[in-house]
Every structure is written in C-alpha cells, then in structure tokens.
Amino acid sequence: MRKKVARLVTLALSVCALATGAAMAQPYPARPVRLIVPFPPAGATDVLGRAIAQKLSEGLGQPVLVENRPGAGSTIGSDQVAKAAPDGYTLLLASGSLAIAANLYGKLGFDVIKSFTPVSLVGHVPHMLVVNPSVPANSVKELIALAKSRPGQLSAASQGNGTLSHLELEMFKEAAGVDILHVPYKGSNNVMPDLLAGNVSVFFDSVPSSMPLVKNGKLKALGVVGAKRLPTSPDIPTLAEAGLPGFEVKNWFALLAPAGTPKEIVQVLNAQVQKAVAAPDLAERMASQGVVLEASTPVQLAALVKTDVAKWGKVVKDANVRMN
Structure with a gap:
C-alpha cells in the first residue's frame, strides 16, 4: 500500500513539474497585462496611457488593460507596481512627478530608483513660461x-x-x-x-x-x-537661449516595471514601445494633445530618472518646499 501511495505521489509531482515547465515555456505575454496610470481618468497621463496600451495590445497579442490609481503625487499607483510580481504583467506609466515625489514624501514604502526596472521613455509634454x-x-x-x-x-x-x-x-x-x-x-x-x-x-x-x-x-x-524650440512655434526661444543657460526641464512619461523583471521581458516591451511611438497615427493623435512621443533604451531612462531625482532634490531643499 505504501509503495502504491509513493508511486501516486511521484506521478502527481511529475505531472505538476511538466505543467510548470510548459507554463514557463509559454512566450511572454501569455495573458493580459495591467498598465497602472497613477493619475485620474481623462488627464494627459491617462490619455497617453490608453493610447500606448492600445498599441501595446496590438503588438503583444494580449490585452493591455489600463487601471487608474491616482493620489499622493502619483505615489499610490507607483507603490502598487513597485510591490507587484516582476513578471511583466503589471506595468507603470510613470511621469516626472515620480522624481519630484521622491523628494517630497518622507516615507514612500518604495525607492523611486531601486524599486523599478526601466523599460522606455514614451514621450514628453513641453512647458513654457507665460x-x-x-x-x-x-x-x-x-x-x-x-x-x-x-x-x-x-x-x-x-x-x-x-x-x-x-x-x-x-x-x-x-x-x-x-x-x-x-x-x-x-x-x-x-x-x-x-x-x-x-x-x-x-x-x-x-x-x-x-x-x-x-x-x-x-x-x-x-x-x-526645454532643450529645443517648439516646431509649431519656432519664434518662442528656450529659456536657455533667452538668458538662463542650462535651464531645462523635461516633463517626461515612461514605462516602468517592478524591479527584477527579466531582461527578456524588458526587451520585448521596449521593442513594442519603440514600434508604438514610431506609428504615424499615434504620433498625429498625441501631437493634437501636445504630447511629443519619444522612446529610449532602458539605460537612457534609468539615467534620466536618476538625474531628475537628484535635480528636484536640490530644488526642494534649496527652496524649502513643503507640501500643503
């Protein structure tokens, strides 16, 4: 009887191992992907997020579902992604607000630099002095x-x-x-x-x-x-040209994954973002919203986030900025 039970247990474990192996062998993605937008619906970040999600869905062959998780300067939604499994099925559409938040909130529960795996820039929205x-x-x-x-x-x-x-x-x-x-x-x-x-x-x-x-x-x-004049209004100089050398701010949007996401998955996602931002229909649609589409390598994005966290940290400290 004991031998029979042992054989059944061995058989069950073998079946589980085969099932697990088959699941792991499935190409990414094998199921829908969540894209967390840490801002309310209908805003600039949400509009961009839904447009990118549509293109990613087409390229990945799986639905990319947008979930709005607004609040606390984008940190509520960001925290959710930071704590998600690093399997490529939970992503964050981050913005420059995240680099600012890193310097404004004492206890975030995550590290803006260490808790995420950079995937790619998605675009930016130019600002101007009026x-x-x-x-x-x-x-x-x-x-x-x-x-x-x-x-x-x-x-x-x-x-x-x-x-x-x-x-x-x-x-x-x-x-x-x-x-x-x-x-x-x-x-x-x-x-x-x-x-x-x-x-x-x-x-x-x-x-x-x-x-x-x-x-x-x-x-x-x-x-x-910004670093460049607006193509649509080339008569307006940059602040750097107008007398403040080095004055530049990039209001960026980017795709981030939880820290530890495998490189293979990051490469798949990066390739799809590159493809999406190169699509003429998306570029035209986003241009009407004031968004300049722009992709990057994960390394370039990591450098941008690190630079922005340091830059805003100095501004916050020097100006003694406090939250409401």
Missing part, C-alpha cells in the same frame, strides 16, 4: 529686470505646492536671482481665471494648455522650458 499681457515684459530678460526692480511684487501661480509648475518657478527664481511671490492653486483650471484677469502675473504651464491663449493674445509666451 505672463499676463499687462506685464510690461516681452522677453525673459525683460521679465528678470522687472522682477529685480520690484522684489516680491510680481506674483507667480502654480498648480500647487510641490507640483512641476511650482518647482519650475523655484528654479527660475534661483537661476535669475529674483524674488517673485509664489501663489499655489489647486490645479491649472483654477489658475487660469486669475492669470487671465491679471490677479497673478506669471505661470509655468504645459504648452497644450496655454498655447491657444497665447495665439489669441490672452497670454504672452516668453520662453520654452
């Missing part, structure tokens, strides 16, 4: 001169303490050596009425949000916060 038309400055140099002549009197809006628009302002103040009053709001939609009314004078905003107002004369664009 002012109310009543501001007597038509260039960055004139704005700096004006601010120096009126220390503490010019006001600049932001989307809230610790947001990208706030830290861009702090970088500008430090680089230009000026004193400008920071007025935090709760989101860009709350900023615009006061900016257009002249209740605040200066704002660092995304190009898609402000450009229509610039074109109809309701705002003045003084400079682009």
Whole structure:
C-alpha cells in the first residue's frame, strides 16, 4: 500500500513539474497585462496611457488593460507596481512627478530608483513660461529686470505646492536671482481665471494648455522650458537661449516595471514601445494633445530618472518646499 501511495505521489509531482515547465515555456505575454496610470481618468497621463496600451495590445497579442490609481503625487499607483510580481504583467506609466515625489514624501514604502526596472521613455509634454499681457515684459530678460526692480511684487501661480509648475518657478527664481511671490492653486483650471484677469502675473504651464491663449493674445509666451524650440512655434526661444543657460526641464512619461523583471521581458516591451511611438497615427493623435512621443533604451531612462531625482532634490531643499 505504501509503495502504491509513493508511486501516486511521484506521478502527481511529475505531472505538476511538466505543467510548470510548459507554463514557463509559454512566450511572454501569455495573458493580459495591467498598465497602472497613477493619475485620474481623462488627464494627459491617462490619455497617453490608453493610447500606448492600445498599441501595446496590438503588438503583444494580449490585452493591455489600463487601471487608474491616482493620489499622493502619483505615489499610490507607483507603490502598487513597485510591490507587484516582476513578471511583466503589471506595468507603470510613470511621469516626472515620480522624481519630484521622491523628494517630497518622507516615507514612500518604495525607492523611486531601486524599486523599478526601466523599460522606455514614451514621450514628453513641453512647458513654457507665460505672463499676463499687462506685464510690461516681452522677453525673459525683460521679465528678470522687472522682477529685480520690484522684489516680491510680481506674483507667480502654480498648480500647487510641490507640483512641476511650482518647482519650475523655484528654479527660475534661483537661476535669475529674483524674488517673485509664489501663489499655489489647486490645479491649472483654477489658475487660469486669475492669470487671465491679471490677479497673478506669471505661470509655468504645459504648452497644450496655454498655447491657444497665447495665439489669441490672452497670454504672452516668453520662453520654452526645454532643450529645443517648439516646431509649431519656432519664434518662442528656450529659456536657455533667452538668458538662463542650462535651464531645462523635461516633463517626461515612461514605462516602468517592478524591479527584477527579466531582461527578456524588458526587451520585448521596449521593442513594442519603440514600434508604438514610431506609428504615424499615434504620433498625429498625441501631437493634437501636445504630447511629443519619444522612446529610449532602458539605460537612457534609468539615467534620466536618476538625474531628475537628484535635480528636484536640490530644488526642494534649496527652496524649502513643503507640501500643503
């Protein structure tokens, strides 16, 4: 009887081993993939995430399902991915906000650099410096001169303490050596009425949000916060060209996987992102949303994240930025 039981146990273990081996031998992906977007639906990150998910679904041959997990400067959704199994079935559409959050929140429960495996950049949204038309400055140099002549009197809006628009302002103040009053709001939609009314004078905003107002004369664009001029508005200089050498911010979006994700899976995902951003239909669609599609190698993305974490850490510390 004991020999019979032993044979049955051995047979069962053999079957399990064969099943496990067969499962492991299945090419990735063998089931649907989750893409966590750490922001609410309908925002820029969500729109990009769903567009990329569609292209990845086509390339991978499996559904890529978007799940919104907003909150705490993108850290809630990011934490979920950081703690997920490193098997390529849970991914994160991260943004530059994650590098900022690394310096604003004391206890994240994960490490922005060590808890993720970089896959690829996906794109970026250019920002620019805009002012109310009543501001007597038509260039960055004139704005700096004006601010120096009126220390503490010019006001600049932001989307809230610790947001990208706030830290861009702090970088500008430090680089230009000026004193400008920071007025935090709760989101860009709350900023615009006061900016257009002249209740605040200066704002660092995304190009898609402000450009229509610039074109109809309701705002003045003084400079682009990036390495290059905008192809659609080549007359607007970069801030570096306008008198602040080295002033550059990249509001990036990227695909990250949990730390420890196998290189083979990362290579598959990277190849599909490269293919997606090269698709003319997606590029055209995202351009209408103000997103510039851009892929990268995992190594390039890792370097960008590391550089941004260090850069924003210095800005946060020097400006003594605190959360609301």
